[in-house]
Amino acid sequence: MGYVAAIDVGGTTMKGGFVTRDGTIHAFERRPTPRAEGPARVVAAVSAFVADLARPRDGERPLAVGLAVPGLVTPTHAVFSAAFGWRDVPVSAFAAGVDVPVALGHDVRSAGEAELAYGEGGRDVLYLPIGTGIAGAVVLSGELYGGAGGWAGQIGHIPVRPGGAACGCGQRGCLAAYASGGGMAARCGVDGGMDGGVDGGAGGGAGGAEEVLRRVLDGDARAGRVWGEAVEALALALATYTLVLDPAAVVIGGGVSQAGEHLLGPLREALAGRLAFRRAPQVRASSLGARAGLMGAGLLGWGVVPGAPGRR
Numbered sequence: 001m002g003y004v005a006a007i008d009v010g011g012t013t014m015k016g017g018f019v020t021r022d023g024t025i026h027a028f029e030r031r032p033t034p035r036a037e038g039p040a041r042v043v044a045a046v047s048a049f050v051a052d053l054a055r056p057r058d059g060e061r062p063l064a065v066g067l068a069v070p071g072l073v074t075p076t077h078a079v080f081s082a083a084f085g086w087r088d089v090p091v092s093a094f095a096a097g098v099d100v101p102v103a104l105g106h107d108v109r110s111a112g113e114a115e116l117a118y119g120e121g122g123r124d125v126l127y128l129p130i131g132t133g134i135a136g137a138v139v140l141s142g143e144l145y146g147g148a149g150g151w152a153g154q155i156g157h158i159p160v161r162p163g164g165a166a167c168g169c170g171q172r173g174c175l176a177a178y179a180s181g182g183g184m185a186a187r188c189g190v191d192g193g194m195d196g197g198v199d200g201g202a203g204g205g206a207g208g209a210e211e212v213l214r215r216v217l218d219g220d221a222r223a224g225r226v227w228g229e230a231v232e233a234l235a236l237a238l239a240t241y242t243l244v245l246d247p248a249a250v251v252i253g254g255g256v257s258q259a260g261e262h263l264l265g266p267l268r269e270a271l272a273g274r275l276a277f278r279r280a281p282q283v284r285a286s287s288l289g290a291r292a293g294l295m296g297a298g299l300l301g302w303g304v305v306p307g308a309p310g311r312r
């Protein structure tokens, strides 16, 4: 059978495990990302995780390693991450001493690959994980679109309020400042409202959003206002996306998608309300849920296994 080792590095936690060709995850493990200790410590922690997973167990070892990280990523370098503060980290720094092939890729885009390969998919879809931050995987005519410089899909930094709240990316009024788990938590005064930078672990946890939702359901007025503003901000950004690219569906993933219909119901209504002359795309939760990130890292790994069928 065989398996690859997969690691998905988020802003708060790193998820790792073994992934078979059909996307099944085994030996799932979660470790904290030592983000506050600086980029060198994050690289060292990832490298230790990779080394542990690449080690033979019961005479069997992974065929390859797939490593998904946020920010700007090429197959050879983690070029830039505002969340971690690293620049131009070569793939070898994450995989010292590992003698199986190692594939490096972008967290949200590889999660989007997993949605295409194992999820409900679709040819023209926006896959939008909302976690501590927000990013998107843009699927056009069945292919992931990266853009000219690899920056496509930065939905979280679409301006939704001119001159609005400061965002960790350096702009003001970004969607992420209002609708990410971190942004909502910060606006509600809940712990977990971290500054997500450009790439703050969009595929990661809900970043305090669970607590915000709990307060909404308890009837807390401030939390209710923050939640409503988050839905409005998402609807505005998605209306823009819809008018430009005409997706069939928007698939919401990440920790915040666990709010389910508390988020999706009002969001469908608000999006439809912003579109006058055309129908809104379908808005639904990812069927892969929180597994998409690790399954995507697994696909990266399978992409470099000699003799394995190609991705998708």
Ligand SMILES: [Zn+2]
Pocket (backbone or CB within 6 Å): 156, 157, 167, 168, 169, 170, 171, 174, 175, 176, 198
């Ligand atoms: Zn921003």
